[in-house]
Amino acid sequence: MDIQIFKTKDDLNKAFTDRLKEVISKKDIVTIALSGGSTPKSLFDDWAQLPEGEINWKKVKLFWGDERCVPPSDDESNYKMTKEHLFDFVPVPEENIFRIQGENDPESEAERYGGLLNRELGTTNGVPSFDILMLGMGDDGHTASIFPHEIKLWDNPDNCVTAIHPVSGQKRVSLSGKVINAAKNVFFMVTGENKAEKVKEIIEQPDSAKEKYPAALVQPESGSLHWFLDREAAKLLPRPTSPS
Numbered sequence: 336m337d338i339q340i341f342k343t344k345d346d347l348n349k350a351f352t353d354r355l356k357e358v359i360s361k362k363d364i365v366t367i368a369l370s371g372g373s374t375p376k377s378l379f380d381d382w383a384q385l386p387e388g389e390i391n392w393k394k395v396k397l398f399w400g401d402e403r404c405v406p407p408s409d410d411e412s413n414y415k416m417t418k419e420h421l422f423d424f425v426p427v428p429e430e431n432i433f434r435i436q437g438e439n440d441p442e443s444e445a446e447r448y449g450g451l452l453n454r455e456l457g458t459t460n461g462v463p464s465f466d467i468l469m470l471g472m473g474d475d476g477h478t479a480s481i482f483p484h485e486i487k488l489w490d491n492p493d494n495c496v497t498a499i500h501p502v503s504g505q506k507r508v509s510l511s512g513k514v515i516n517a518a519k520n521v522f523f524m525v526t527g528e529n530k531a532e533k534v535k536e537i538i539e540q541p542d543s544a545k546e547k548y549p550a551a552l553v554q555p556e557s558g559s560l561h562w563f564l565d566r567e568a569a570k571l572l573p574r575p576t577s578p579s
């Protein structure tokens with residue numbers, strides 16, 4: 336588990352982007368599962384402003400780790416957020432964008448997307464395996480759309496599951512734990528003071544955290560787990576392990 340703590344979001348986004356470019360440079364095609372919510376917005380804005388060609392988007396196939404069960408035009412849509420902060424500015428070929436169709440029936444969409452992953456991705460031990468899986472974490476310790484009250488979804492045998500937001504009741508489609516942990520590289524991007532308590536618990540007391548928080552169950556078989564934290568999210572850790 337590699338933990339990097341950054342003074343500013345800009346520093347964090349730059350380091351994250353450098354890791355992305357490093358992975359892209361080694362492969363002809365790179366498969367990336369994007370996270371949603373608000374944390375990625377500034378990262379996508381940075382990618383949108385990179386000099387043309389700095390990221391060869393023709394080499395990148397983009398998926399999502401989860402999606403809200405709403406139409407792509409809805410402000411709640413992770414796809415819409417990504418379009419507004421990234422796709423409207425960079426030349427990602429349409430055929431490289433694999434949207435979770437939030438407008439569909441959730442159960443059918445989970446099945447459809449799970450099958451798509453089997454077709455589009457290489458596998459690790461028979462499980463579809465992303466080159467890069469980008470994750471965020473909620474202040475309740477959820478990741479993707481697997482929430483603490485439904486932590487048992489983590490071990491679902493399917494590639495994708497349907498979930499329910501514990502407060503809003505909003506339906507979600509999410510990768511299951513087995514697909515998350517089959518990723519070659521997992522990049523956790525967590526910022527903000529409201530995440531600090533769970534960050535501390537998950538990093539310092541992983542065994543008890545694994546009982547309660549889906550984010551603590553992210554342990555890719557590849558061993559390539561990278562936490563990108565800002566100082567606020569890391570404020571309760573004893574000291575920066577690798578200050579940046």
Ligand code: 6PG
Nearest residue numbers: 371372373374471472473478479
């Ligand atoms: C989503 C995300 C979710 C997100 C966390 C953190 O659909 O909301 O995929 O897992 O990463 O909830 O969200 P923020 O970045 O908004 O804090």
